[in-house]
Amino acid sequence: MHEVNFAVLGCGGIGRRTLDVSKEKDNLTPVAACDRNGVAVDRDGLDVDELLAATEGNIASESRSDSDRASGERSEPRADGGTAAAGDAGTESSGVKQTGENAGVAASVQADPTETPIGDIVEASDAVDAVLIALPNFEHDFIPRVADRFAEAGYEGVLLDVLKRSRVIDMLDERAGEFEQQGITFVCGAGATPGFLTSAAAIAAQSFVEIQDVEIWWGVGLKSGYEDNRGTVREDIAHLPEYDIDDAREMSDEAIEAVIDDHDGVIEFEDMEHADDVLLERAGVCDAEDVTVGGVLDVTSDEKPTTTTVRVTGTTFDGETGTNTFELDDATSMAANVNGPALGYLKAGVRRNRAGEYGVFGPADLLPRF
Amino acid sequence: MHEVNFAVLGCGGIGRRTLDVSKEKDNLTPVAACDRNGVAVDRDGLDVDELLAATEGNIASESRSDSDRASGERSEPRADGGTAAAGDAGTESSGVKQTGENAGVAASVQADPTETPIGDIVEASDAVDAVLIALPNFEHDFIPRVADRFAEAGYEGVLLDVLKRSRVIDMLDERAGEFEQQGITFVCGAGATPGFLTSAAAIAAQSFVEIQDVEIWWGVGLKSGYEDNRGTVREDIAHLPEYDIDDAREMSDEAIEAVIDDHDGVIEFEDMEHADDVLLERAGVCDAEDVTVGGVLDVTSDEKPTTTTVRVTGTTFDGETGTNTFELDDATSMAANVNGPALGYLKAGVRRNRAGEYGVFGPADLLPRF
Numbered sequence: 030m031h032e033v034n035f036a037v038l039g040c041g042g043i044g045r046r047t048l049d050v051s052k053e054k055d056n057l058t059p060v061a062a063c064d065r066n067g068v069a070v071d072r073d074g075l076d077v078d079e080l081l082a083a084t085e086g087n088i089a090s091e092s093r094s095d096s097d098r099a100s101g102e103r104s105e106p107r108a109d110g111g112t113a114a115a116g117d118a119g120t121e122s123s124g125v126k127q128t129g130e131n132a133g134v135a136a137s138v139q140a141d142p143t144e145t146p147i148g149d150i151v152e153a154s155d156a157v158d159a160v161l162i163a164l165p166n167f168e169h170d171f172i173p174r175v176a177d178r179f180a181e182a183g184y185e186g187v188l189l190d191v192l193k194r195s196r197v198i199d200m201l202d203e204r205a206g207e208f209e210q211q212g213i214t215f216v217c218g219a220g221a222t223p224g225f226l227t228s229a230a231a232i233a234a235q236s237f238v239e240i241q242d243v244e245i246w247w248g249v250g251l252k253s254g255y256e257d258n259r260g261t262v263r264e265d266i267a268h269l270p271e272y273d274i275d276d277a278r279e280m281s282d283e284a285i286e287a288v289i290d291d292h293d294g295v296i297e298f299e300d301m302e303h304a305d306d307v308l309l310e311r312a313g314v315c316d317a318e319d320v321t322v323g324g325v326l327d328v329t330s331d332e333k334p335t336t337t338t339v340r341v342t343g344t345t346f347d348g349e350t351g352t353n354t355f356e357l358d359d360a361t362s363m364a365a366n367v368n369g370p371a372l373g374y375l376k377a378g379v380r381r382n383r384a385g386e387y388g389v390f391g392p393a394d395l396l397p398r399f
Numbered sequence: 400m401h402e403v404n405f406a407v408l409g410c411g412g413i414g415r416r417t418l419d420v421s422k423e424k425d426n427l428t429p430v431a432a433c434d435r436n437g438v439a440v441d442r443d444g445l446d447v448d449e450l451l452a453a454t455e456g457n458i459a460s461e462s463r464s465d466s467d468r469a470s471g472e473r474s475e476p477r478a479d480g481g482t483a484a485a486g487d488a489g490t491e492s493s494g495v496k497q498t499g500e501n502a503g504v505a506a507s508v509q510a511d512p513t514e515t516p517i518g519d520i521v522e523a524s525d526a527v528d529a530v531l532i533a534l535p536n537f538e539h540d541f542i543p544r545v546a547d548r549f550a551e552a553g554y555e556g557v558l559l560d561v562l563k564r565s566r567v568i569d570m571l572d573e574r575a576g577e578f579e580q581q582g583i584t585f586v587c588g589a590g591a592t593p594g595f596l597t598s599a600a601a602i603a604a605q606s607f608v609e610i611q612d613v614e615i616w617w618g619v620g621l622k623s624g625y626e627d628n629r630g631t632v633r634e635d636i637a638h639l640p641e642y643d644i645d646d647a648r649e650m651s652d653e654a655i656e657a658v659i660d661d662h663d664g665v666i667e668f669e670d671m672e673h674a675d676d677v678l679l680e681r682a683g684v685c686d687a688e689d690v691t692v693g694g695v696l697d698v699t700s701d702e703k704p705t706t707t708t709v710r711v712t713g714t715t716f717d718g719e720t721g722t723n724t725f726e727l728d729d730a731t732s733m734a735a736n737v738n739g740p741a742l743g744y745l746k747a748g749v750r751r752n753r754a755g756e757y758g759v760f761g762p763a764d765l766l767p768r769f
Contacts, residue, residue: 369608
C-alpha cells in the first residue's frame with residue numbers, strides 16, 4: 030500500500046491516542062492536527078512525540094475547567110471555522126482559567142495559534158488522504174456539518190469518525206450523493222463500538238442464515254485515563270435514560286461529576302443508542318432492532334468492570350441455533366480498542382477511495398487492517 | 400446489490416451444501432453446477448431442491464466406492480475437461496459399482512451427462528458472475544490450473560475456492576497479473592479455515608500493534624455428514640505427519656478407513672499447513688510463522704469433540720499483552736461454517752469485481768456479508 034497522509038481533527042483523548050498508535054503503523058503519516066486553539070501542519074509528517082508531549086504537558090498543568098476538558102474537541106464547524114472562545118463552553122470547576130492560545134496543540138513548536146482550526150485543516154486538505162474526525166458530537170449534526178465543509182471545499186479523500194449515535198448515520202446517508210459526486214469516502218462509526226465490535230458481530234454472524242440477536246456488552250476502566258477522556262464520559266452520560274444529548278452538552282463539570290458520584294463511579298448503561306444497530310442492518314447482517322448495546326464504565330479503576338463481549342445468536346441453514354462469541358481481553362484498553370480499529374478502517378477507506386468507491390461506508394463494509 | 404449468478408464446480412459435500420445455503424441468501428442465483436459425470440446449466444436459475452434430491456438420492460443408493468466419495472470432486476482440469484472415468488480413482492469398498500452416467504448431477508432432470516464438465520461450465524461462464532470451486536485439491540496445482548482454464552477462455556468474473564494449503568496461495572499469486580489483465584477476481588481460502596476464522600483473527604488482532612501469535616483450533620463432528628464429506632476427510636489425512644498429499648490421493652478407501660480406525664474415529668491434527676498463515680501475513684496481520692492451526696475430527700459423533708476457537712495474542716500500543724478470543728458455538732456445523740462464509744466472500748468478491756478490482760484476494764481482504 031502506498032503512503033497515507035492523514036489529519037486529526039481534535040486532540041482530546043481519542044485524537045491524541047490515534048496519533049500515538051499511528052507511530053506503530055506502517056505507511057501512515059500524520060501531517061495535520063488541530064484543536065480549538067491551535068493547528069499544526071507539516072506535509073513531511075508531524076513530530077508526534079513532540080505534539081503529544083506538548084499537549085500532555087498542557088493538560089497536566091491545567092486546571093480542569095470545562096474548556097480544558099473539551100481541549101479543542103468542541104470546535105464549532107459553522108461559519109468560517111471560528112471556534113467558540115475558550116470560556117464559552119462552561120463554567121470553571123476550579124483553579125486558574127485556561128488562557129486559550131497556550132493550551133493544547135498551540136503549545137507545540139510545530140503549531141500556530143488559530144481561531145479557525147477546522148478551516149485551516151480544510152485549507153491544507155490537498156495534502157491529506159484521510160481525515161480522522163475525533164470531535165465530540167454533542168449536536169447530532171455536528172459531524173455531518175464538518176463533512177459538509179470538506180465537501181464544499183472540494184476535498185477528495187476519506188473522512189472517518191468514531192461517532193456512536195445511530196441517528197447520525199441517517200444524516201450522513203442523506204449526504205451520500207454529494208460525497209459520491211465529490212469523491213469522498215466517508216467511513217462512519219469506526220471506533221470500538223460501533224466499529225471494532227460491529228465488524229466482529231458481522232463476522233460472527235457468518236455461521237447463520239438468520240440472526241435472532243446481537244448483544245454487544247462493553248467494559249471500560251478509566252481511572253488513569255479519565256482526565257484525558259472527559260469528553261467521552263460526558264457523551265456516555267447522554268446515554269443514561271435520565272439524560273439526553275442536550276443535557277450532556279449543557280451540564281457543568283460539577284453536574285457531570287455529581288452523576289458519576291451518584292453511581293459511585295461505576296455506571297451501567299443499557300439499551301444505548303449505539304449505531305452498531307443501523308450499521309449491522311445496512312450491512313445486511315440483521316435488523317437494527319435485534320441489536321442491543323450496553324456496558325459498564327468504571328472511573329474508579331483501570332481494571333475493566335466487565336469483559337467486553339459480542340454474542341451473536343442465530344440459526345444455521347441446517348436448523349441449529351447457536352451463539353458465536355467474541356471476547357476482548359480485559360487487558361486491552363478502550364484506547365487500544367478504539368484507535369487500532371480507527372486507523373485500520375482509515376487505511377481500508379483510503380484503499381476504497383483510491384479504487385473510486387465513494388459515499389458512506391460502515392465498519393462492516395470495510396475490514397480494518399494494519 | 401444486484402443479482403449474482405453463480406456456478407458450482409463439484410457437487411460433493413461442500414458444493415451441495417453451498418447450493419443449499421444459497422437458497423437462504425438474497426440476490427444469489429445458482430445457474431450452473433457440475434460433477435464428474437454431469438452438468439446442469441439454467442440461466443434462469445437451477446431448481447436447487449431437485450438437484451439436491453437427485454444427487455442425494457444417488458449417494459444414498461450407491462455403494463461407498465471411491466468414485467462415489469469423489470462424486471465429481473476429482474474432475475480433471477487438464478486437456479479439454481475430460482474427467483477420469485468413474486472407476487479410475489480407486490477401488491470399490493463394497494457393493495455394486497457406480498455406473499457413471501447415472502451418478503450425481505447427471506441424475507437430475509436439469510442435467511446432461513458429460514465427459515467435459517469443467518469445460519462445459521467454462522463455456523457457460525458468460526452467464527456467470529462467480530464460480531465456486533468446490534473440488535478437492537489432491538494436487539497442489541489443481542485449483543490454479545482450473546483457474547487457468549477460465550482465464551484462457553476469456554472469463555471475466557469471480558473465482559472462489561475453499562482450499563486449505565498454504566502453498567497453493569503462492570501458485571495463485573503467480574497468476575495475479577494474468578487475473579488482473581483478464582478481469583478476474585480470485586478469492587482464495589474462503590471456507591471456514593482458512594476463511595471464516597482467518598477474518599475473525601484479523602478482526603481480533605485490531606486491539607494490538609504487534610501480534611505474538613494466532614492459534615486456530617477447530618472441532619468437527621462428522622458422523623451423519625461423513626459420507627457426504629469423504630473428500631474433506633481424505634484431504635485432512637494428508638495433514639497428519641505420517642502422510643502427505645500424494646498419499647492421500649493414492650490411498651484406497653480401505654486405507655483411509657484404516658487410518659480412521661487406528662485413531663478410533665477421532666483424529667487430532669497439529670501444526671496443519673492451513674493457509675490462514677500466509678493469508679494473515681499477506682493481510683499484514685502477523686508473520687505466517689506466528690500462526691498455528693490444529694483441530695480434532697470425530698467421525699463417530701455429530702457433537703464437536705472440541706470448541707472451535709481463535710485466540711489472538713498481542714501487545715497493545717500502551718504496552719499491555721492480552722488475548723482476544725472468538726468462539727463458534729458447538730451447535731454450528733462444519734457445513735454452516737464453510738458455506739455461509741463462502742457465499743459471503745463470493746458476494747464480496749463480486750462487488751470488488753464490479754468495482755474493477757482484480758487479482759488474488761484473501762479472506763482478510765474481504766469481509767463476508769450476507
